[in-house]
Amino acid sequence: MAPKTTAEVGGMGHSIKRKEDPRFIRGQGHYVDDVVLPGMLYLDIVRSPFAHAKITAIRTEKALKVPGVLAVITGETLKQYNLHWMPTLMSDTQMVLPVEKVMYQAQEVAGVIATSRYAAADGVEAVEVDYEPLPVVVDPFKALEPGAPVLRTDKKDKKDNRIFHWEVGDRAATDKAFAEAEVKVQQDMYIPRIHVASIETCGCVADFDRVRGKLTVYMTTQAPHAIRTVVALVAGHVGLSEEKIRIVSPDIGGGFGGKVPVYPGYVIAIAASVVTGHPVKWIEDRMENLQADSFARDYHIHAELAAKKDGTMTAMRIKTVADHGYTDAAANPSKFPAGMFSICTGAYGFKNAFAEVDGVYTNKPPGGIAYRCSFRVTEAVHTIERMTDVLAQELKVDPADLRFKNFIPPDQFPYHSVLGWDYDSGNYAGALKKAMDIIGYAALRKEQAEKRKKGELMGIGISSFVEIVGAGPSKHFDILGIKMFDSCEIRVHPTGKATARFGTKSQGQGHETTYAQIVAEELGIPAAHVEVEAGDTDTAPYGLGTYASRSTPVAGAAGAMAARKIRDKAKKIAAYLLEVSEDDLVWEPGKFSVKGAPQKSKTIQEIAFAAYTNHPQGMEAGLEAVDYYDPPNLTFPFGSYICVVDIDRGTGMVKIRRFVAVDDCGNIINPMIVDGQIHGGLTMGMAPSLLEEISYDENGNISGGSFMDYLLPTAVETPKWETDKTVTPSPHHPLGAKGVGESATVGAPPAIANAVVDALAHLGVRNIDIPITPEKVWKILKEKGVAE
C-alpha cells in the first residue's frame, strides 16, 4: 500500500531515519548511569552465597570503618519502616532485604552506602554475614512432592510449594477426543530458564528532597507510571505520596521485559536517599544482573496431540510445571497467571484443547517474566510448533503439508479459538507459501534427500506462529488492578509544531520516530515537527508502559485517537476561517479544503495558529487532546519462518545456513524499523535455541552467572537474516497495525529446533530440548553411530 503522506511529512509507510539517532551516534544518549547529582552517594549490595540459609548474624562494624562508607542498611533497618518486604506485580511478596533467611543464591542481604562506587564495593567486602544452610529445593517436580521442605515459611497457612494451579479449556471433551483419536503423539519438552541480558544493566538514582518532600527516581524502567503507583502503595505509610513521587525513565539500554519488575536495589536506594537526604545511585554489575534479576521461561511441558489418519488435528492436551523461583514476581496481567499460554492452539483449527499449568516455588531468583515475549507466548508457540512436527514425523508427511491442512482459513476471521481468544485477522497459508517460495522449499527437500544418501546432515524447519499482543481490553486485563489502557497527549503549538507525550517508554524500539509518524499520518504535521516525549511521570499521561509488544497496539492507537480529536477541533476552526459549514470540508493529510473549491483551504499549521490567535467565539482556545485508549481486542500478528541447518558430524555444531522470516504485523508504520525489530527478535530467538541457558546444581549454585558462560550471540554466530512480509491489517486497530517487537523471538526457536530435529529425524530423533548445543548434538550423533 502506498503511503498516504509525502516523504516530507513522513507518515505511515515511510522509512524515515530515526529521530533518536543523532544523540546516540555522538555518545550523547542519557542513560541512568549518566545521571550525576550534587552530593550523590553510591549503593552497593551484599549478596548471599547460599541458595537457602538462615541468617544468624550480620556484622557491619568493619564495613563502617572502611573509608567513605557511611551506612549499612539491613533487613532490620527496613523492618523499622515495614519496608523489608514488598508486593510483586502478581500480588505475591518479595523480600527487599531479609531478616530471617535467604531464598536464592545472590539474593540481596545488605546495602552499603558510600561516597564513591569503589568505597561502596570495599564496604560490601567488609560486611560479615553468618549463615546456617537450609535444605535447597531446586527441582520443581521435587518441590511438589509430599514432604518437600515448605519454602515460603513467611506465609502462615502455606503447606506446600504450589503457587497456583491454572487450567483452561474443556478437560472432559478433550479427554474424549483423545480416547477416540486415530493417531496420538506426546512429547516432554523443557524450555529453559534464560535471562534478557540487556546490554545496559538495571539501576537508579533516587533523590529525596527533604524540604519539598518530593522523591525523584531516575530508573531503568519500562513502566514508569506503574512503578510510581507501586512506590506510593509500598511506601505510602512512611509519607511518600503519589503526587510527590516522580519516576523518570531516561534513555534505556534495552529492556526486553527485564526492566518491568521492581528490584530490591531500587527500593534500597530509595530508602537510603530518604534516610540520608542525599541522592543515591545504584547500578548493578553484570553478574548481579544475570544472577538476581528476574528470569524468563523455565517451563516443563508435557504435550499431546490427537489427529485423524489424514492429518487433521483434533485435540491438544498440555500439562506444565512452571518454576517461578521463590516468589511469583512475573509481570502477567492479574487474571493470567500463565500469561497468554492459551494461545497454544496456534494457527490451527482445533475443536478440543485443554491446558493446565502449576506454578511452583523453588530456591531460585524470581522467574516468569518476559524475554522479549508477551506473557508466555514463546512457550505456547514452541509447544504447538514442535508438536506439529512430531505429528508430521509420526504420520510420515511433510511438515508444510500438515500445516496447510490444519491452518485456520482466511475466510474464518475473526476466529474464535477453542481456548477463548478472538483472533482478529490472519492469512497463515499465505505467509507460509511466501516463505517456501523465497527459500525454495521443494529444491531444499530434494537436496536434503541427496545429502542423506551421502551421510550429510541437513535439516529444514518451519514455524508458523501466531502472536497475541496489545494487552489489553480493560474487561480482562489489569496489573495490580490498574487497567491495561495506554495513553497519548498531543499539544499542537501556535506555529504548527507539536509535542506528543505517551504512557509507554521506548527502550530502543524507536518510539520517538514511529509515534511522530502516527501523528504525521493523522494530522499531516511533518514527523520532523513532532517531538515525542515519554518516561517522565510528571509530564507524560498515565500508561502501563512498554512490554509485551503493546506500544503500537495500545499507545500507538491512543496517538491516532488523540490526533483525530485534534482534527475534529481543527475542522471546526477551518470551517470558521473559511466561512463554510463543517460538512463542506474535505480532509487530506495536512489541510482542510472546501468541497468543489480546492483552492479555498487551510493548512493544519494555519489552523493551529488560529487556535491561539483567532479561534471562534465560544470555543476554547488551544489545540490539544488526550486519549486513554482501551483496546477492544488484542492483536494477533503472525508469520512463517523457515530455517535451514547443516550439522557438523565431527563437532555437533549446528550452522544456520539460511533463515527466511515472513512476518505479518498488519499495517506498517516504518518499514526500516520493523525490519530492525525482526532482525533483533530473530537473534533473541536464536539465542535460547542454540546458546543461552541458566541452570543450577543441586545446591542451587547458578551456572551461567556471567558473560563468561552465559553466551549471547555475537555477529559471528548470528546468520544473515532474510526478511519479507505479508500485510493483513488488524480490523479493530485505528491504524490497522498489530505490533512486531516480539514476533520473531516467539517464532524463531521452533523453526531452529525443527530444523535440527529434521536433520536427524531419519536416525529416529524426535525432539531435542533447547538450547541445542554442540555437546547435545554430538552425544546424539555418537549414540546413533554417525559421529565423525
Next chain:
Amino acid sequence: MAMHKITVTVNGTPHSAEVESRLLLVHFIRENLVMTGTHIGCDTSHCGACTVLLDGEPVKSCTVLAVQADGRQVMTVEGLEQNGTLDPIQEGFMQEHGLQCGYCTPGMMMTSYALLKRSKQPTEDDIRHAISGNLCRCTGYVNIVKAVQYAAAKQQ
C-alpha cells in the same frame, strides 16, 4: 590506596589527574572527565560497550587501568565527529539503522572505526569477526554490518 598523577590525552586534549591505582580507565573517562558516551555493560570484557581506542587500537576500557593510559592517546566516541562533520561510521549507523537502544553503539562504532583504519574494503566476514567482541542485543547485527559497509564505501 596509592595515588598516581597521570596525564591522558583524550580526543586530542590532555587531561591530568591524581587517581587511585585501581581506577579503571572507563571510570576515569566517564566520571573524572564526564564523557559518558563510553558505556559499561559487563565485568568480564565480553560485551565491548566500553570500547575505546588506546594509541589507535581498540581496547575494552573496563579492563584497562587509568594509570596504564598515562602518557597515551585515547579516542572515544566523542572524538569521532570533527568540526561538526560526522565520521562516515556515525553516518553509516544512522543511515543503515545500525542501532536501536544506542547502548552498545559507541563501542561498536569505535571497533568498526579501528577496522576501517586497518582495512579499507573489509568483507562481510571480516566485519562480523571484527565486531565479535562487541555484543548487541537489539539489532541482530545485520544492519551493523551494513553500517560498516556504508562507511567503507564512503571512505573510498
